[in-house]
Amino acid sequence: MSEVIATNQTILVVGGGISGMTAALEAAECGKQVLLVEKNPTVGGRVSQLYKYFPKLCHPKCGLEINLRRMKANRNLRLMTLTEVTAVEGEAGNYSVTLKTSPRYVNDNCTACGACADAVEAEFDDEHNYGLMKRKGAWLPFNQAYPFRYVLDPRIIGTPDADKAKAACKYDAIDLDMQEEETTITVGAIVWATGWRPYDAGKIQPYGYDRFDNVITSVELERMMDPHGPTGGKILRPSDGKEAKDVAFIQCAGSRDKNHLKHCSRICCMASLKQATYLPEQYGEDYKGTIYYIDIRAIDRLDDFYQNIQKDPNIKFVKSKVASITEDKETGNPVLHGVDTEGYHRYSNPHDLVVLAIGMEPSVPADGFPMEVVINEEGFVELDEKNGAFFAAGCSSDALDVNRAVQSGTASALRAIQVVNRVAGAEG
Amino acid sequence: MSDYNQQMIEKYRGNFLKEVEANVEEGDWVKMCMQCGVCSGSCPLGPHWEHPPQEIFMMIRANKREDILSSSSMWMCTSCYNCIARCPRGLPITHIMHGLATYAKRLGLAPKEQPTAKFAQLFWDNLTKTGRVNELKLGLSLYFMNGFGEGIKTALKMKDVGLGMLKTKRMTPMEMLGGHKCKDVKGLQAMLKKAEELEEARIGKRG
Numbered sequence: 085m086s087e088v089i090a091t092n093q094t095i096l097v098v099g100g101g102i103s104g105m106t107a108a109l110e111a112a113e114c115g116k117q118v119l120l121v122e123k124n125p126t127v128g129g130r131v132s133q134l135y136k137y138f139p140k141l142c143h144p145k146c147g148l149e150i151n152l153r154r155m156k157a158n159r160n161l162r163l164m165t166l167t168e169v170t171a172v173e174g175e176a177g178n179y180s181v182t183l184k185t186s187p188r189y190v191n192d193n194c195t196a197c198g199a200c201a202d203a204v205e206a207e208f209d210d211e212h213n214y215g216l217m218k219r220k221g222a223w224l225p226f227n228q229a230y231p232f233r234y235v236l237d238p239r240i241i242g243t244p245d246a247d248k249a250k251a252a253c254k255y256d257a258i259d260l261d262m263q264e265e266e267t268t269i270t271v272g273a274i275v276w277a278t279g280w281r282p283y284d285a286g287k288i289q290p291y292g293y294d295r296f297d298n299v300i301t302s303v304e305l306e307r308m309m310d311p312h313g314p315t316g317g318k319i320l321r322p323s324d325g326k327e328a329k330d331v332a333f334i335q336c337a338g339s340r341d342k343n344h345l346k347h348c349s350r351i352c353c354m355a356s357l358k359q360a361t362y363l364p365e366q367y368g369e370d371y372k373g374t375i376y377y378i379d380i381r382a383i384d385r386l387d388d389f390y391q392n393i394q395k396d397p398n399i400k401f402v403k404s405k406v407a408s409i410t411e412d413k414e415t416g417n418p419v420l421h422g423v424d425t426e427g428y429h430r431y432s433n434p435h436d437l438v439v440l441a442i443g444m445e446p447s448v449p450a451d452g453f454p455m456e457v458v459i460n461e462e463g464f465v466e467l468d469e470k471n472g473a474f475f476a477a478g479c480s481s482d483a484l485d486v487n488r489a490v491q492s493g494t495a496s497a498l499r500a501i502q503v504v505n506r507v508a509g510a511e512g
Numbered sequence: 513m514s515d516y517n518q519q520m521i522e523k524y525r526g527n528f529l530k531e532v533e534a535n536v537e538e539g540d541w542v543k544m545c546m547q548c549g550v551c552s553g554s555c556p557l558g559p560h561w562e563h564p565p566q567e568i569f570m571m572i573r574a575n576k577r578e579d580i581l582s583s584s585s586m587w588m589c590t591s592c593y594n595c596i597a598r599c600p601r602g603l604p605i606t607h608i609m610h611g612l613a614t615y616a617k618r619l620g621l622a623p624k625e626q627p628t629a630k631f632a633q634l635f636w637d638n639l640t641k642t643g644r645v646n647e648l649k650l651g652l653s654l655y656f657m658n659g660f661g662e663g664i665k666t667a668l669k670m671k672d673v674g675l676g677m678l679k680t681k682r683m684t685p686m687e688m689l690g691g692h693k694c695k696d697v698k699g700l701q702a703m704l705k706k707a708e709e710l711e712e713a714r715i716g717k718r719g
């Protein structure tokens with residue numbers, strides 16, 4: 085790998101999701117030196133796993149496309165993928181950061197022709213599709229991956245598959261001798277944008293995510309809608325592959341709950357309302373959606389979106405946090421049990437499929453930061469003077485939608501720019 | 513209706529939530545309920561409640577004092593703790609239910625024919641007499657709780673259990689004559705009396 089040059093006027097951005105990319109681009113476009121590190125083989129983060137964006141219902145692909153174009157065009161921005169921060173020392177304006185880069189086993193000769201993937205036999209759970217389908221041991225994370233290069237899974241190294249991949253590549257792009265590398269750099273400020281992960285649905289015991297096939301999560305539904313995804317763009321029941329036309333959404337699954345995540349994840353009400361529009365998209369008029377909720381949090385301009393969904397006669401709202409789910413063994417239908425708040429009626433409602441509007445958990449555990457930072461009880465990084473020049477962006481700072489994650493990325497870039505400007509001023 | 517009840521009505525006129533906060537065990541928590549419904553949906557006895565816990569919490573806020581205090585609902589609670597385990601707000605629902613039941617009884621508003629309330633009284637009277645539960649007497653008073661005819665029927669139905677208990681020496685007919693007791697019955701009763709006085713004083717101070 086080429087040598088990484090960074091100085092105390094460099095801004096380090098950790099995490100290449102929408103907020104990290106934004107922060108990195110804003111700073112680089114202001115003429116600052118920026119190093120963006122991403123632990124996955126590609127940038128894009130969670131938005132690359134979404135089918136459509138609320139509120140406009142556009143495809144995240146074009147937003148991503150614009151950002152990638154900005155990245156390619158900018159000479160101040162350097163990207164390191166498969167890289168994580170292992171240690172940070174020092175203070176605002178002068179941090180020494182240790183980076184660990186895992187081998188990709190594919191160099192930049194790669195044209196993404198895919199011959200290696202064809203040659204390799206081993207298959208693994210596809211992370212991009214939350215394990216709903218398999219991918220090869222040599223793979224391209226998704227069709228907009230950047231860098232647009234294949235990756236070899238470390239689990240095939242040392243097996244005949246690795247040699248097959250190497251032999252298949254006509255461009256001499258596969259280098260099986262690549263090693264893990266450690267780099268130490270100096271930077272002036274750090275933007276932390278490692279985002280979120282879906283809360284572990286199996287922990288919500290009464291909902292039986294780990295016991296019932298037809299209980300899935302909202303992030304999995306997004307993947308089902310992708311034409312290249314596990315179901316070829318259809319909403320199919322995992323138990324029998326039948327179309328799911330009667331879909332229930334359970335709000336606050338793992339959020340606003342002292343047994344799980346204490347915070348409101350903020351986006352899941354909107355995510356379910358958005359996903360309610362996927363039903364007519366699939367089935368015309370022949371569908372039923374039921375949203376079980378405590379209260380719908382569609383604030384400001386998003387209220388319009390909510391009101392439009394309310395007008396849909398095929399979508400029903402039930403004000404109730406579902407107490408438990410059982411399974412009808414004969415049909416495979418999940419049956420939702422609870423008591424509603426508008427009249428206190430007890431219900432036991434069967435549906436074809438249940439989607440848990442799963443909460444957003446900050447990606448980095450409170451005790452896993454490479455330096456001491458102030459973290460609130462929900463696990464998000466606080467904006468605090470004690471953090472020096474360590475600024476959180478996007479879902480590392482709070483549960484945010486894309487719009488707010490981008491705003492937060494820009495804000496963090498500005499904070500970081502002020503620090504490196506101060507350093508530059510002091511050094512004349 | 514008791515004087516005590518009248519006194520409380522006057523004291524908290526129109527603010528039952530305050531009354532509950534001051535007089536009911538864990539009553540402070542009531543305002544934390546966000547009306548999600550998980551407690552009501554998780555209760556194994558749920559369908560038998562006139563007003564499930566979620567509704568009770570709303571009724572408290574809506575000043576439905578008489579409706580709640582004379583209701584049989586909170587007497588349905590069997591202390592399974594399902595609701596406490598699942599309440600996303602951490603309300604000690606079980607304790608609040610028992611607190612409400614106790615308060616209703618103290619005010620003289622508890623439903624007269626409610627079996628849980630009746631049995632609780634039988635149990636208490638039985639236990640405090642000797643410091644030991646007299647299984648035979650308790651069993652019989654339970655059978656005959658709803659009248660003589662019912663009692664004979666239940667006794668016959670439970671005959672085999674009774675005989676089994678006799679055989680394994682879990683129960684003896686001698687219990688009919690006073691029964692076994694703890695070492696210092698007088699001391700126990702003095703202690704209970706003192707506890708009652710302390711409780712009265714505490715209520716007086718709070719109420």
Ligand SMILES: Cc1cc2nc3c(=O)[nH]c(=O)nc-3n(C[C@H](O)[C@H](O)[C@H](O)COP(=O)(O)OP(=O)(O)OC[C@H]3O[C@@H](n4cnc5c(N)ncnc54)[C@H](O)[C@@H]3O)c2cc1C
Pocket residue numbers: 098099100101102103104121122123124127128129130131134136137138139167168169277278279280281302303306351355358442444447448477478479480484485486487489
């Ligand atoms: C079901 C669902 C639907 C949604 N739909 C919408 C929608 O329609 N519209 C909308 O506006 N929002 C939506 N959201 C919210 C949206 O996904 C988030 O706002 C967005 O992903 C936030 O981006 P981010 O960059 O903060 O985090 P992420 O997308 O999580 O990016 C974080 C990046 O950091 C990397 N990373 C993690 N840890 C490390 C590490 N230790 N070192 C280096 N890199 C690391 C990750 O690989 C990732 O690339 C939805 C969310 C859910 C759950």
Ligand code: SF4
Pocket residue numbers: 335336337339340347348349350351352353354379380381441443
């Ligand atoms: S956004 Fe809606 S579904 Fe998500 S935690 Fe908040 S209230 Fe619950």
Ligand code: SF4
Pocket residue numbers: 544545546547548549550551552565566569598599600601602603605
């Ligand atoms: S589970 Fe808790 S928050 Fe929900 S209705 Fe019951 S007491 Fe209220």
